[in-house]
Structures are given as structure tokens and as C-alpha cells.
Amino acid sequence: MTKSFYNSANYMKDFQCLGDTCEDTCCQGWYVDIDKKTFVKYKRIPDKKLKRRLHMHIRRNKMKTSFSDYATIKFPKGGFCPFLNTEKLCSIQLELGPTYLSRTCATYPRQYNMVFDRHELTGACSCPEVARLVLLNRDGIRITEERELLPADPVIDNLLDDPDLEPSFEYIRHFVLDVLQHRTISIEDRLLVLGSFFADFSYEKLSRIKKRIKDYRDILDRDAVAELVAELPIEPDVQFAYFRQTIETHVQSYVSNQRYLELVDLCRQGWETHDRFTTAYHSYYRPFMIEHEYMMENYLVNHVLSQLFPIAGIEKGKEPFNEWMLMVLHYTTAKYHLIALSASQQGLTPDLVVRMMQSYARTYEHDISYFSNEIKHLQEDGLTTLPFMSILLKNE
Ligand code: SF4
Structure with a gap:
């Protein structure tokens, strides 16, 4: 099997799940998708008691859109995952091991995207530990080129594979990030610069996109943002x-x-x-x-x-x-x-x-x-x- 690698947001290399010390478990108030492979594995476990519990709380999803949402663990309204034990630990992981976690449980709060020929990893701020790593980083967020080994079969959040969009992707992304990280103007003005840029933007030839980006970079370089948003x-x-x-x-x-x-x-x-x-x-x-x-x-x-x-x-x-x-x-x-x-x-x-x-x-x-x-x-x-x-x- 060929190995795949991913580029990662700089803060994710420091991420570690807080487990039972987490102040807001991710196992409350949502529902959890179970992929088809995991669903079939649950059907085959020998432990009858646990198998009965799995059968009781997992429902086939008739509206499924992919293999990832083949079935669902239902939580009581506002309540906790039925497999969370009194110490706030996952009983599926404890009793069967991490390979029995669904793709959703094994992946969260990591968010993997497929960006043309490479994978990228960021984190979801709904996890308190990710929120700290993202928000408290004074030096700013970026994707690093350090290549890490991709885990087996992660959930892919966003997929970009249209070859027509590939040439302009990096230009637009660099421009958007440069504007958002332009610390000499307020966040509101940074967003309004982007709003003005995208207001009559139609996806067109790369040369036109580059020209438009150059015009807006000139506005930033000339300190003319106040004029633009006045x-x-x-x-x-x-x-x-x-x-x-x-x-x-x-x-x-x-x-x-x-x-x-x-x-x-x-x-x-x-x-x-x-x-x-x-x-x-x-x-x-x-x-x-x-x-x-x-x-x-x-x-x-x-x-x-x-x-x-x-x-x-x-x-x-x-x-x-x-x-x-x-x-x-x-x-x-x-x-x-x-x-x-x-x-x-x-x-x-x-x-x-x-x-x-x-x-x-x-x-x-x-x-x-x-x-x-x-x-x-x-x-x-x-x-x-x-x-x-x-x-x-x-x-x-
Ligand atoms: S919310 Fe984050 S830190 Fe807390 S249990 Fe879930 S993954 Fe771990």
C-alpha cells in the first residue's frame, strides 16, 4: 500500500486530546456518524453484552450520503454519548481498542482536506484544546510544509479536485491570508477589503485574477484601505x-x-x-x-x-x-x-x-x-x- 503524507497547520503538531480532563467533551449534544466498515465490525464482535449495547444505540442511516454516515449513534437530547463511561472515557475504545472507533471518532477534532494532490490538516475550534492552540498563537497560523504520515482512512472534510481551479488556488489563498494577516489595519477593514475584492469577482482567466490581486495589493501598499472603506x-x-x-x-x-x-x-x-x-x-x-x-x-x-x-x-x-x-x-x-x-x-x-x-x-x-x-x-x-x-x- 502506498503511503500518503499531509501538510499540517503549525499548531496541530502540539495537539493532544485531553481525555477525561477535557472541560467540554466532544461526546455530548451531537450525534456520531458510523462508517460502513466500522458498522460491519460491530456486527461481528464476540462479546454479547457489548454487542447488545451497540445494537441498541446505533441506527442505520437511510438518508446516508457516503460510506462515512452509513449509521448513527443517537444521543439523548442534549445528553452524552451512550458509550461514554462515568469517568468520561469511551467504552468502545476501552473494551475493543482504538481500531474499533468509527472514522468520525478517530478523526475529530482533526480536519483533513484533500487539496488537489496533497492532504492538509487543520483543527476544529469546537474542541477546547484546539481553540487554545489556534487562538493563543501570537505569531499567527500557517500551513507548514513538514510532511507527516497520513493515518489510515481519515474523514476528508473538503475535497478540491477540479484541475481548472488548481492554477489559481495558491494565488487566491496567499492573497486572502496576506490580507487577513495585515496587522496594520483593523480586522473589520481586512474583511471589507476582501468583501470589495469578491463583490464583483467572477472566476475567470488566471491573468485577470493576478491583475485583480495586484490592484488590491497596491491598495494595501499605498495605505489606501481607509479610502476604500470610507x-x-x-x-x-x-x-x-x-x-x-x-x-x-x-x-x-x-x-x-x-x-x-x-x-x-x-x-x-x-x-x-x-x-x-x-x-x-x-x-x-x-x-x-x-x-x-x-x-x-x-x-x-x-x-x-x-x-x-x-x-x-x-x-x-x-x-x-x-x-x-x-x-x-x-x-x-x-x-x-x-x-x-x-x-x-x-x-x-x-x-x-x-x-x-x-x-x-x-x-x-x-x-x-x-x-x-x-x-x-x-x-x-x-x-x-x-x-x-x-x-x-x-x-x-
Ligand atoms: S473536545 Fe477535544 S480535548 Fe476534549 S475530549 Fe474531544 S478531542 Fe479531546
């Missing part, structure tokens, strides 16, 4: 009303993760009134972020790397501007939580930001329908525009 609107009342309503609706209908709900209770004190929220932005959030903006930058860079933004979307027929809006909605929704939290806590610390961002990621990033529905609603209201995204981004 006309884009700021409407704090609209921003406040939008987030308070969308988050409250989501929390009341769908969310069961206890750790996130505890934080939302604290956030509610901050978004009780618009005045309280605005004061928190100026007194706590902004001063903290002047020193720690790299945390939010890293969150966005990790999104770009793990989602293969925006090329994986283009390969699936999605508009790059829509992919950009999705990234902005993630950033602004998380930021709104942080501002509100800073009001109730009268400040922020790196640990508090990690905790909020990890809970945010767990609640929103694994719910693929939430933001796609939100973009549909915005489309119906004619709000999928650069000016409306500016309203969601800008605070002053």
Missing part, C-alpha cells in the same frame, strides 16, 4: 437589533450545549440595552482587542484554511461573495457574543475569549443549516450586499 455605512442600531434577534431566536429553538447556554446567560446582561452594549464595546472589548486582535485573526485564518475558502465553495458552484458573507457572519456573530460577555464580566481575558469562541464554534460551526438559512433570509430582504455586511462589521 463610504461603507455604520449603523449601530441596525447591527444591535439584527444580532440580538437572530441569536435569541437560535438559542431558544435549537441549542442544548450547557456550556454555551451558561455563557449566553452572561451575554444577556450585556445585550439587555443598546447603551450597555455600546459602553462595553468602548470600555472593554476594543481595549482588549487592541492588544489581542491576533486571536480573532487566527480564528479567521483557521476558517480560510479548514474550509479551503473560497475555492472549495467555487468548486461546489457557490459564489465567492456568498462564501465571504458566511465568514463575516461567523466573525460578527462571535464578536457580538464577546462584546456582550465583556459587559457582564467588566472586561475580557484570553481564557474567557477562548471559552466563548470554543462554545460559539461548537454551537454554530457544526450546524451547517444555520448560516445558509440566514443568508437565504438576507437574500429575500435584499441584504446580501457589501453595505449591509459593513453595518454588521463596523462599530465606530
